[in-house]
Amino acid sequence: MVDARFYVNRGPFSAGALAELTGAELVHGAPTLALVDVAPLDEAEPAHISFFDNTRYRPQFQKSRAGACFVRRKFAAEAPPGMALLLTEDPYRAYALAAQQFYPVAQKRVATQIAPSAVIDASATLGDGVVVAPGVVIGARVTIGAGTHIGANSVIGDGVEIGEDCQIAALVGLSHCLIGHRVILHRGVQIGQDGFGFALGRGGHVKVPQLGRVRVEDDVEIGANTTIDRGTGPDTVIGTGSKIDNLVQIGHNVQVGAHAVLVALCGISGSVRIGSGAIIGGQAGVVGHITIGAGARIAAQSGVGQDIPAGTSYGGTPAVPIRNWHRQSFTLAKLAKTDRGAHDNDD
Amino acid sequence: MVDARFYVNRGPFSAGALAELTGAELVHGAPTLALVDVAPLDEAEPAHISFFDNTRYRPQFQKSRAGACFVRRKFAAEAPPGMALLLTEDPYRAYALAAQQFYPVAQKRVATQIAPSAVIDASATLGDGVVVAPGVVIGARVTIGAGTHIGANSVIGDGVEIGEDCQIAALVGLSHCLIGHRVILHRGVQIGQDGFGFALGRGGHVKVPQLGRVRVEDDVEIGANTTIDRGTGPDTVIGTGSKIDNLVQIGHNVQVGAHAVLVALCGISGSVRIGSGAIIGGQAGVVGHITIGAGARIAAQSGVGQDIPAGTSYGGTPAVPIRNWHRQSFTLAKLAKTDRGAHDNDD
């Protein structure tokens, strides 16, 4: 199904192997059933494995031709006849793990390759199996861990440390930073430049030297053209396993905990602390020096101006508890007598 | 008027030729009138051609020294004496076409030029008249159509297909994508990277392999540092003739119809469908899996959370029909007794 110009399928895998890998219980099917690819419910064929998670797709599940499917136990009875079922309480996660078997996302270790056009300072240290693409520029005293790949025309500044098995895409710029293991940086990411620090004044703004670093911990993924400024003295920190989308701005001294999620175009001002597992919606903004508690959820486009307690959901500008925000929108629509939501055609 | 370091004027052109090119009716002027440049109404001289479209500029029209002017028939009587008039119902469009004669925006075919420092995989196929600037890196099995130019230090990943007469600027990164003909990609555009797909979980987020592509159809233009993620299995599609501004984020599986307009810093979440001719304002956000109808207009900074009918205008967060949004703003100002809009000086 996939375009062979871009993807290589590592299958087939047996239903039994995929069940074992994902901790699912295989029912209605032979462990030896050979599965050659992954596919969505409505496109899957008998040699494909699919998943059913969102109940919106119930009709597609009931009619699917997939040979095997990850599904919750409570929906097993609705499966079409002949479908092997892999029972699990988290079908999407199980599907993700299975799909990674067919199409690995972790990088395989290969022999070291250094493109002749790369310019690497003599004092840099590269581990085994490092791949450096054409046009890459690597500064003095840089260290790059085993198995890490650096994409074409990326620029790594003096003193930067990168861990093992990282995927640094093309056109990435790094300086004043320490990058962990298995970190994925997409194209155009810029990490470690000066934070926006000025002593403002009518006669001109005085630049405040930015003397910290950015520390990106293990298993972080950062989206295309996102920018992360280095700290003023303390470091800017992105915690283990956090996922940052495209075009996000992270200011100096920000500390993001483990496994947080920051969606595209959100902006995090200086010295904000974001707790582990928090989710910041797209285009949301957070003012400086506040704390977003662990596991908090901030709705898209919210403007957060005060500390947010752990485990809560907030929305709106200024952000309030999400139910209050919905109530405010409802109240305003009612007062303005616009609550019928009638559609105007004024084009 | 223009800076000769940056622009070459291909004129002069005769009033008759420009009338014919644009379908305008030439009155009050000789077809042989030589016009040497374009200029705005208030700067134009007798050998220049201008246009009058926005009635805000009526005084400038009435006093303009322009030798010729595109204008609607109903304003012809207000023209200053001696001005050649090119009557048309769309003066701005006619002006745009005329200005393109003086300063072509389409690329002229030239002889093939491949910079010595470009690194091009032996399996790539380049058409006639392809121009590859210094530092470009082109991967395996890439195909580039005749007349396409690739700007300095851009990186084209394995298997990418680019059509004819495209203008790929410097520092662009492409992977997992198929680009049509006459496409313009400005500097820093990133197309085809992984979408933001994770099976979220408290113990860590599992990456979902992204197995689709991005298809950019003919005559699309995409602004600087904009990012477009590839599909998860289906493709992300940008329809014919659509125009996307700078710093826009487009998520996986988004389908943009023909001739849509997306203004700077807007964010389109995964699996959104945008109908043909729709206009998405600057910094607007659209949540995943919804449909914006053909010809719909979304005001700047709106937050769209539900399907938008074709041909309608919406604004606000959450977005409502634009008149309702205005009424809500008015109502709130009135209730807060702030409707006089008095200016506070608190600096």
Next chain:
Amino acid sequence: MVDARFYVNRGPFSAGALAELTGAELVHGAPTLALVDVAPLDEAEPAHISFFDNTRYRPQFQKSRAGACFVRRKFAAEAPPGMALLLTEDPYRAYALAAQQFYPVAQKRVATQIAPSAVIDASATLGDGVVVAPGVVIGARVTIGAGTHIGANSVIGDGVEIGEDCQIAALVGLSHCLIGHRVILHRGVQIGQDGFGFALGRGGHVKVPQLGRVRVEDDVEIGANTTIDRGTGPDTVIGTGSKIDNLVQIGHNVQVGAHAVLVALCGISGSVRIGSGAIIGGQAGVVGHITIGAGARIAAQSGVGQDIPAGTSYGGTPAVPIRNWHRQSFTLAKLAKTDRGAHDNDD
């Protein structure tokens, strides 16, 4: 304190020298006191100099071990015994100047260095002490002033002029622009590409040639991945000493006055005028053709749709005087009976 891989300390400096440099009055301390580094109040040791500006940090000031401290006269009596005091009415600015002595932000003139892999057109003119990093591409007739550094893989288009002592980081793209002296452009900045100019039409949008330039005046600093479009005929102008953060979009013909501040992810539409000293908050948006007066302040995420008088503060979408905006938020919360700000835990 700082990471020696990234920063070189130029100290020590004497308390007397730092007082003289900053115009502060030295009391309770010997002019010969040697200070070896800068540090925040709570981390400073006896050989360090710190500052006390924000009264939130009063307890840290009263207990600090710093050997010297910039402080306002009125807080001098609260200093711990033995601390040398440098009295000034702007402690943060004085600190910034002192920190620049230890860690210079201006570039030192060095001997010319041109990396062998840079591709420089024979018609380009480079001043004394220009440093061109690997992979840089410089077009025809470019001029670069003395002491300017160009970072790796940056691309400078034909005819561009850059002044003296500029810091152009890696991966920057410039065309159709004139850059002043001592300008700092961070990585991924794109300046001078076509503005978003189209004559819109149902059958297709016609591109309007963009015939102006971008002029960036002296002492401007522009953040990572920010984009500035060139003018349509007039120029886009960024005034002397203005500071622009990361991921900002500035449209064609925008004129920014001197010493303005534009925070991350804000978007300025075409032909806007921003007065000197104005501050535009993060993620704020400004519609086209309006004027923001000198010294005006626009709150983060505001949507500005009309002229803003000089010296005022505005907020909200649509933006109103900041007190009115606060009153509207308060009124709405009250009407919706959500004003207690109770926290919902719904996770």
